[in-house]
Amino acid sequence: MGVRWALTKNQNTEENEEITHFPMCALTLVAVITRIFYLIVIDTPETENSGWLSVLFGAALSLPAVISAYFLMKKNDSSLETGACKAIGKAGFRFLCLVISLALTYETSALFTILTSSGAYATLYNTHKLLLLVPTSLAVIYACTKGGNGIGGAAEVWIRIYIILYAVILFLEYNTMNASNIFPIFGPGARSLLKSAVSVMMYYCLIPVSFLIESGYSVKGRGIHKRIKPESILLVFLLCVLITTALLVIHSMMYPSLTLTSIKRSAGMDLMLSNGRSNRTVQLPILIIWFSSLALSSGYMLFCAGRLMNKALSESGRKCMFLLGMVSMVIALFRLSGQERAVRFSACFGPFLSSAFFLLAFFYIVRKKG
Amino acid sequence: MKRLFCLVLPLFLLSGCAQSYRIENQAHAISMGIDWHNGSMIVSVQAPNLGAPAGKKGESESSSYQIYSARAENFETAYNILQSTLPQQLNLTHLKTIVFSEEFARSDQFIRTIETFMDVFLVTGSASVIVTEKTAQTLIENQKPHIGIRLSITIPSMLSYHADNGYIPITTLSALYTGLKGRYSTVLCPLADTATDSDIKNDPFMPGSIPREGDNKNEYMGACVFDREKMVGILNGYEMQLCYFLMGESNRIADFASPFAMRVSTRKKRDVKMEITQDQVNIRITLYLDIATLEDGADLSAIEKRLVIDFEKVMDKCKDMSVEPFGFARCAARQFKDNRAFEDFDWLQKFKEANVEIRLRVNGES
Incomplete structure (x- = not known):
C-alpha cells in the first residue's frame, strides 16, 4: 500500500543524497552490463567468442550472494542494511561498507582509465593523458555530487535511447552476423571461461551493493513512496544476466574468432568500436552507446563508493564522493588501474564480495537461532 | 564559481586544435606500397600535393600527387625515415589502398610487418589491400584518376566494379588481419599488375597479360591466397x-x-x-x-x-x-x-x- 510522504526540504531525496529504487535499478543495469561487457570483450579477449558462457558461469557463481541478499531483505522488510546490521552488528557493517567503498574507488579509477583509453583510441591519441583524464573525471565527480537521482534518472533515459540505438545497430549489422562465429561452443576451453567467470562474479555482486545504498522506496507520481519488494533484487539480477548474455552472443556473431597474439586493449577496441578500424555507419551508434555507458558506469561506481563511505564514517556523502573521486583520478593518473591490474583485482574481490554476502546471511541465521 | 567551472572545463577539450592538426601540416596518404627486395624494405606513399596549382593542359592528372619512399632493413625503420623526410606529418587515416609486392607477400617478413602495422601505426583498417606481381611502387606510380578527378574516389570505385564482376575479392586491411588471425578463415586479396610490353603470359585472366589496350596500365584480375603467415598461391580471374x-x-x-x-x-x-x-x-x-x-x-x-x-x-x-x-x-x-x-x-x-x-x-x- 502506498504511503504519501510529506517531503520537507530536508527529507528531499536530492538533498540527503539518497537514491530511490527505480533510478538505482536503472543505474545498476547500465553499470553492471557495461562493465561485464567490457571485461569480456576488451579485458579478457582470451575468452574469444565464448565469453557469453563466462557470463553465465559468473552468474551461477554469484547466485549464492544474490540469494543471501534476497533472504536478508525478505526477513527485514526489504532492508538489506537492517539485515546486515543484525547479522554482524553496526561496527561490522561499517567496516564492510568501508572495504567495499575502497574497492569501488579502485574500480572507479579503472573506469576512468577505460574512458580515457577509449577517448585516446578514438581520436585524441596525441593528447596528453592528463588533459583527457582530468576533465572526464571532474565531470563524473560533479554529476555524482549533485545527487543519486540525477545520475540515476540519466540512466533511465539512457536505457530508452540505448534500445533505439541498438535496434539501429542490429539493422545495419544484420547481414554481417554469422551464427557459426560462436562455435565451437566452449571456445578456448572451460578452464579459461571459468577463470574470467570469477572476474565477472564481482560485477554481479554489485547488485546487492546497490540495494544496500538505495532508499528502499520507489517513488510514484505526486511523491507517493512505496516500499519495494525483496523480489526486485532477483529481477534486476535476472535482467542483468539475460541482457549481458544476449549482447555478448550478438557481439560474438558479428566478428570471427581470432587467435590474437596481442591481448592489448587496443586490439579489442579495434574490433568492437570500429570493426578493425574500418569506418562504417554502425560506428556512430556504437560510439554513442560506448562513451555514455562508460560515463554512467563510472558515475555508479563513484556514487556507490561515496555512499558506502558515508555509511561507514558518517561523513557527508558529497564530501566522500568528491574525495574518493579525486583519489580515483590520482590512481588512474599514476596508471595503477590498467588492464592487467583491474582484471586481477576483480578476480580477487569478486569471491570476497560474494562470500561476504553469503556470510551475512549465515551469521543472521546463527544469531536468530542463538 | 559554477560558471567559472563551466568555462574552464571546455578549455581542456580544445586541445585537439593545436597546430599539428592543421590540414596544411598533414600529408594524407592515398596509397601506400610495401616492397621487399634483397633483404630491404621499401615503403612508398602517394599523397595529394596540397596547394599545388591545377594540372595544365596536357599535363597528367597524377602530377597533383607526390610519391615519397624510404628504404630500410625493416618496416618500422623505413616508416620512420619516411616520416622524418616528408615535408608534413604523414597521416594514414585516409588511406585507400595498401599495395604489397608479391615478393614481400611471399616473404617471412609479411606476417610480422602486418602485426606491427596493426598494433603500432594509426592506419585505417578500411584501406583495401592489393598484391602486385611487380613492385608496389610501380603500381602506385601508374595509378591515374580516370573516373573522378581524385584518386581517392577513382580507386575504391574501380575496385568495387571489378569485385562486382567477381574478378577480384575486396579485402580491407582489417579483414586481412582478422583473416590471418582467424581460426577458420583463409584470406584472399586482389591481384594486380602493371602491363608492360615485355610481359608474356598465356593466361588471359591474369593481370598484366589481359589482351587489351588502354591508357591505364594497371590491371586488376584474380586473387592471391594466404595461409596463416604469407601468400601461398594465386587464383586467376575465372577461378576467382x-x-x-x-x-x-x-x-x-x-x-x-x-x-x-x-x-x-x-x-x-x-x-x-x-x-x-x-x-x-x-x-x-x-x-x-x-x-x-x-x-x-x-x-x-x-x-x-x-x-x-x-x-x-x-x-x-x-x-x-x-x-x-x-x-x-x-x-x-x-x-x-x-x-x-x-x-x-x-x-x-x-x-x-x-x-x-x-x-x-x-x-x-x-
Missing part, C-alpha cells in the same frame, strides 16, 4: 569468379569469364552438408544457379558439366595450396566441443584429403 560461388557470397556475375557467353546468378543460398568421422571428411555442396546464355540454342547440360569440372579444379587447386577459403571450417567447427579439439583434428590436412562433391541445380534461360 567460381570461388565466389563456392564461398556462397556471389549474387550475380554479368560477365562470366568462361568459354561460354552467359550470365550467372545464385538463386538460393548454397547448401553444405558435412560428415566428419575420426579420419575422413565428406562434404557435399549444392549450388543453386540461374544461367542466362547469350547464344540461342546453347546446350545447358554441357555448360553444367563443364562448370562442375571447373568448380572441382578450383577446389583441387585450393587443396594443393593447403588453404580453404570456402568457409567449410566454420561449418565443421560446430561439431567440436572447443578450439583444442578442432585444432587437434587438423582441419586443413583433413580438408586436403576430403571427398568433396559439388552439385549444381541450374535453371536456364536464353
